[in-house]
Every structure is written in structure tokens, then in C-alpha cells.
Amino acid sequence: MDRRISRLAAITAVFVVAIILLRSSYPASGSDRSSAAGFSRNVRFRPSGFDWTTVPQRYPVPLTHELPTGPAKELPRVQHEFSKYKHDATTKQRQGAVRAAFVKCWNSYKKHAWLRDELTPVTGEGKTTFGGWAATLVDALDTLWIMDLHEDFFLAAAAAAQLDWTNTTDTSVNLFETTIRHLGGLLGAYDLSGEPALLEKATELGSMIYMAFDTPNRLPGFWLNFENAKQGRQVAGINDPSASPCSLSLEFTRLTQLTGDHKFYDAISRVTDFLERTQNNSTLPGMWPKTINFRDESVNESGFTLGALADSLYEYLPKMDVLLGGREPRYQRMHLSAMDVVVDHLLFRPMLPDGEKHHDILFAGDAYVRPDSIDRNPEGQHLSCFTGGMFALGGRLFDVPEHVAIGERLARGCAWAYEAFPTGLMPEIFGIVPCPSIGKPCPWNEDLWSKNGDKTLKKGFSNARDPRYILRPEAIESLFILYRITGKEELRDVAWRMFQSIMRATETVLANSAVADVTVQGGTTKLDEMESFWLAETLKYFYLIFSPPDLISLDEFVLNTEAHPFRRPK
Numbered sequence: 001m002d003r004r005i006s007r008l009a010a011i012t013a014v015f016v017v018a019i020i021l022l023r024s025s026y027p028a029s030g031s032d033r034s035s036a037a038g039f040s041r042n043v044r045f046r047p048s049g050f051d052w053t054t055v056p057q058r059y060p061v062p063l064t065h066e067l068p069t070g071p072a073k074e075l076p077r078v079q080h081e082f083s084k085y086k087h088d089a090t091t092k093q094r095q096g097a098v099r100a101a102f103v104k105c106w107n108s109y110k111k112h113a114w115l116r117d118e119l120t121p122v123t124g125e126g127k128t129t130f131g132g133w134a135a136t137l138v139d140a141l142d143t144l145w146i147m148d149l150h151e152d153f154f155l156a157a158a159a160a161a162q163l164d165w166t167n168t169t170d171t172s173v174n175l176f177e178t179t180i181r182h183l184g185g186l187l188g189a190y191d192l193s194g195e196p197a198l199l200e201k202a203t204e205l206g207s208m209i210y211m212a213f214d215t216p217n218r219l220p221g222f223w224l225n226f227e228n229a230k231q232g233r234q235v236a237g238i239n240d241p242s243a244s245p246c247s248l249s250l251e252f253t254r255l256t257q258l259t260g261d262h263k264f265y266d267a268i269s270r271v272t273d274f275l276e277r278t279q280n281n282s283t284l285p286g287m288w289p290k291t292i293n294f295r296d297e298s299v300n301e302s303g304f305t306l307g308a309l310a311d312s313l314y315e316y317l318p319k320m321d322v323l324l325g326g327r328e329p330r331y332q333r334m335h336l337s338a339m340d341v342v343v344d345h346l347l348f349r350p351m352l353p354d355g356e357k358h359h360d361i362l363f364a365g366d367a368y369v370r371p372d373s374i375d376r377n378p379e380g381q382h383l384s385c386f387t388g389g390m391f392a393l394g395g396r397l398f399d400v401p402e403h404v405a406i407g408e409r410l411a412r413g414c415a416w417a418y419e420a421f422p423t424g425l426m427p428e429i430f431g432i433v434p435c436p437s438i439g440k441p442c443p444w445n446e447d448l449w450s451k452n453g454d455k456t457l458k459k460g461f462s463n464a465r466d467p468r469y470i471l472r473p474e475a476i477e478s479l480f481i482l483y484r485i486t487g488k489e490e491l492r493d494v495a496w497r498m499f500q501s502i503m504r505a506t507e508t509v510l511a512n513s514a515v516a517d518v519t520v521q522g523g524t525t526k527l528d529e530m531e532s533f534w535l536a537e538t539l540k541y542f543y544l545i546f547s548p549p550d551l552i553s554l555d556e557f558v559l560n561t562e563a564h565p566f567r568r569p570k
């Protein structure tokens with residue numbers, strides 16, 4: 001974009017924000033949630049054009065996996081004891097700035113892309129990316145509630161309860177994305193608001209998605225193809241991302257908890273059985289590979305990661321323990337044995353020049369198993385930045401203090417990577433020259449750096465293979481979890497710098513946009529994309545880190561991989 005135009009855009013944006021700030025009466029933090037009662041609660045369920053519960057299962061199974069009953073385990077407290085917490089003026093002002101950013105995007109979505117999956121934040125149009133079922137609206141519902149935007153919450157909830165899953169031009173639905181965004185979004189909004197129509201809509205969607213499990217071995221494919229499902233012609237995939245069938249568990253479990261219908265929990269428990277059977281049979285025993293042949297149930301692929309393709313498989317193991325109140329010990333077992341392998345083979349520490357302030361940081365890279373070695377790929381990904389939060393949460397739940405410490409080093413690693421680029425943003429994928437080990441001292445080696453580093457980047461980096469920033473949440477997600485767990489106030493300052501950089505680099509007249517290259521000096525090139533996770537996750541996590549810690553306490557809620565809060569059992 002031309003310099004002058006971008007300056008004009010910036011001035012207009014400031015003006016728009018000022019107007020929004022003036023017009024929205026921003027309630028004090030921790031305001032009375034019963035204020036929601038003042039708005040019309042006209043949220044009515046309208047059934048979709050097709051009832052999937054009428055389609056018989058071609059491969060029926062008895063529902064042998066019932067939700068575990070019995071007394072819930074007393075899980076350790078997750079959050080720091082914030083007994084002397086004060087919501088000071090600086091934090092309030094930061095919280096207000098995040099809310100203003102959200103309101104601006106939401107108003108543009110309402111005006112230019114209402115009921116569409118996404119707003120294009122530069123050109124101001126609607127876009128269909130996930131079936132055409134208002135992905136941004138459904139994904140943003142619980143953020144509206146959390147930010148006390150109750151009038152808009154009820155407006156959006158009313159529209160969500162009217163969605164018709166037959167109103168699509170697609171012939172298949174992406175099982176994973178629809179589960180985490182739409183099903184998760186409806187369930188999170190229901191858990192906060194208690195609006196019955198949202199649970200009815202979630203159940204209807206759940207019944208559609210449940211059809212994907214109707215395969216010979218009850219493991220779902222990547223796509224739910226409507227025609228194949230109706231005709232009982234589905235099979236599991238032979239080369240699917242492991243995260244796809246293996247991170248539906250939180251949503252399906254919550255659906256069974258809320259409806260009492262055991263089929264949902266039964267369906268995902270069979271996937272968990274598969275994970276348990278195969279955990280020690282991969283080429284890196286303890287972990288599951290990036291892609292899996294779910295049809296033949298073979299896990300012999302050689303690539304392992306906590307990033308793209310596998311990420312939320314791992315994220316959901318400790319979170320399932322939370323949602324089930326510790327009643328199913330296998331999730332803890334699988335998590336802890338996987339993390340042992342992660343520590344041994346995937347974590348790496350960047351080699352940094354002496355004097356570099358934040359020396360003690362970590363990243364989660366990839367591993368490739370060769371016939372007689374295990375090769376590490378010291379590559380950071382924005383997607384794998386969630387691991388800081390995962391290690392810390394698991395460390396708290398299962399009383400492994402070293403894992404909380406590793407979690408903090410990982411979270412600080414991503415925050416450091418943000419600040420290492422001129423825009424203050426971390427690239428989507430980048431390489432780093434690693435230390436030989438994560439535990440031992442790691443002196444700077446100029447020769448090693450000269451051989452492997454990229455001289456155009458800050459010392460330490462070897463490349464910025466994918467230099468985009470697409471408004472992703474994982475870095476602030478981990479900072480938020482670490483703040484709630486450790487109570488270290490200075491993490492909020494880190495988050496504030498991150499927020500300001502993101503706003504500077506991504507803000508458009510209407511909203512915020514993914515950018516093409518975070519390694520540039522000066523203005524960024526906008527890609528005219530704003531995925532629904534910007535409102536569902538990124539801005540929610542920024543808002544929550546600047547909110548009083550009892551707002552969505554991690555001792556009351558567990559968040560799905562799209563940041564939708566599910567209520568934990570009492």
C-alpha cells in the first residue's frame with residue numbers, strides 16, 4: 001500500500017476508534033452480569049432443513065463408553081492465588097483498548113459481512129470459508145458475552161439459533177474446523193449464557209457431525225461428505241492430520257455432559273482407545289506422527305511435531321482430564337508419557353549472543369525418525385506457541401513443577417520471537433540455530449551462526465520460511481495461561497507490547513488483517529484476510545489477560561482449541 005494512503009488509513013482508523021469509544025458506554029470491569037437481563041432474549045431455535053438423527057448408522061455400535069460417573073477427583077488449583085489483586089488504571093486502560101479493537105471489527109462484520117463466514121478487512125466484503133454458516137458470528141458469541149456486549153450477544157445468538165446446516169453449497173464439511181469453531185462456539189456461548197436454543201442448535205450440529213463416525217472402524221475421516229454419509233459409504237482416511245480426528249473430544253464430551261446423550265462421548269472414546277493402543281507403537285514411541293493412516297490404524301509415519309497437523313491432539317489430553325474431573329486417568333497417562341518424549345526430542349533452545357537478555361527460552365520443533373537416528377528440525381511455528389500453556393496447565397494439574405517451568409520458557413520464547421522482528425510480530429514459520437542441549441550452558445558461537453544464520457535477520461535466526469502473521473492467537477494464549485498460573489504481573493507488560501505491535505501492523509480502516517511479511521521495516525502488506533479466530537481467540541485472550549483473574553477462571557472453565565470456555569464439573 002502507498003505510504004500516503006496508509007497514513008490516511010491510520011488517521012481514519014484512529015477517528016473510527018475514537019467514535020466507537022465515545023459511543024459505547026464501557027461498563028466497569030467485573031460489572032454485574034445480570035445486566036444481561038435488560039436485553040431482549042429473543043433467541044429461538046429453528047430446526048434445520050434436514051434431521052440427521054433419522055439416518056441409520058451403517059456401522060452401528062453399542063454405546064459401551066459411558067461418561068464416567070463416580071466422585072470427581074479433587075484436582076489441584078490451576079490459578080495463582082490472587083488474593084491481593086487490584087484492577088489498576090493501567091490494566092483497565094489496556095483492557096479497554098482490546099475491547100475497542102474488538103468492537104470495531106465486530107461492527108464492520110455486522111455492516112459488511114453479516115451471516116457470512118468472514119469479513120474481508122480491507123475490501124469490506126463477506127467471504128465463505130467454512131460452509132457458509134456464519135463462522136465469525138458463531139465463533140465470536142462468547143467473546144461478546146465476556147466483553148459485556150450483551151445487546152450484540154443476543155442479536156448474534158438469535159441469528160445462530162436460526163442457522164440451517166442445509167444452507168450450504170458445499171458437499172462436504174470439514175469435521176475438525178466445524179467442531180472446534182461452530183460446535184465449540186455454540187457450546188461455549190451456552191455455558192456462559194444458559195440460552196437453551198444455543199444448546200439445541202449445538203445438539204443438532206453434533207448429530208450431523210456424529211455421522212462422520214459411521215465408518216467400519218468408527219474412526220472418522222477428514223471430511224464429512226453429506227451424500228456418502230446418507231448412503232453409509234464412509235471410510236476413515238489413509239493419510240490424515242492426526243489432530244483432525246483426535247481433537248474432537250472436548251466438544252463431544254461437553255455435548256454428552258449437557259444433553260445426557262451418550263453417543264457423542266462413546267464416539268470420541270473410541271478415538272481415545274485408538275490413541276492408547278498406538279501410543280507406544282509409533283516410530284517415536286510416546287508420540288503420534290503428524291499424519292496417520294486411520295483406515296489401517298497404522299502410525300508408522302516418520303515426522304513428529306506439536307505444530308501444524310498434530311497440535312491439538314496433544315492439547316486435548318490434559319484438557320480432557322480437566323473436563324472429566326480426573327475420572328479417566330488414561331488422559332493423564334498419555335499426556336505425561338508424550339511430554340517425556342517431547343522434552344527429550346522436540347524442545348530446543350536457541351543459541352543467542354551473549355548479552356541477549358532473555359537467554360533461558362525454549363521452542364518446540366519437529367523430529368524425524370530415520371533408520372538409525374532421530375533428526376531434529378529446529379523450526380518454530382506460530383501454531384506450536386500453544387505448548388507453553390499446555391505444559392504449564394499439565395504441570396499444575398498433575399503436580400509436575402518442571403513442566404510449569406518449561407511452559408514459562410516456551411511462552412517467553414514466542415514472546416521473544418515477536419520482539420525479534422522489526423514489526424514486533426513473529427513469522428508463521430521460522431528457523432533458529434539451536435543450542436546442543438536445553439539444559440546446559442550455551443555460549444554464543446559466531447562461526448556456527450555465520451554458517452547457518454540468515455544475516456538479514458536478528459542474530460539467532462536461520463530463516464523466516466513463512467513470514468506472514470495471520471492474526472493467530474497461540475502466543476498470547478500461552479502468556480494468558482502463564483499469567484493466570486504464576487501471577488507474574490510483568491507478563492502483562494509483555495502482552496501489552498505484543499498487542500500494540502499487532503495493532504500497528506494489522507489494523508485497517510475497518511478491522512484487522514493478516515499481513516504478508518513481518519520481517520519488513522515500515523508498513524506491512526495487508527492480505528485482506530481475517531479468520532474467525534481473531535475475534536474468537538486472539539482478542540479474547542488479550543482481553544482476559546487484562547481482566548480481573550476471576551473472569552473465566554481456569555478453575556471454573558476449560559477452553560477448547562478455539563478458546564471457547566466449557567464449564568468444569570463441580
Ligand SMILES: *[C@@H]1O[C@H](CO)[C@@H](O)[C@H](O)[C@H]1NC(C)=O
Pocket residue numbers: 115116132133134163164167
Ligand atoms: C443462508 O446463508 C446465507 C449466508 O451464507 C444467508 O445470507 C442466508 O440468509 C441463509 N438463508 C437461510 C434460509 O437461512
Ligand SMILES: *[C@@H]1O[C@H](CO)[C@@H](O)[C@H](O)[C@H]1NC(C)=O
Pocket residue numbers: 276277279280337
Ligand atoms: C507406553 O510406554 C510407557 C513407557 O514405557 C508406559 O509407561 C505406558 O504404560 C505404555 N502405554 C501403554 C498404553 O502401553
Ligand SMILES: *[C@@H]1O[C@H](CO)[C@@H](O)[C@H](O)[C@H]1NC(C)=O
Pocket residue numbers: 277278280281
Ligand atoms: C503395539 O505394539 C505391541 C508390542 O510392541 C503389540 O503387541 C501390539 O499389537 C501393537 N499394537 C498395534 C495396534 O499395532
Ligand SMILES: *[C@@H]1O[C@H](CO)[C@@H](O)[C@H](O)[C@H]1NC(C)=O
Pocket residue numbers: 293296298300301
Ligand atoms: C506403513 O504401514 C503401511 C501399512 O499400513 C505400509 O503400507 C507402509 O509401507 C508402511 N510404511 C513404512 C514407512 O513402513
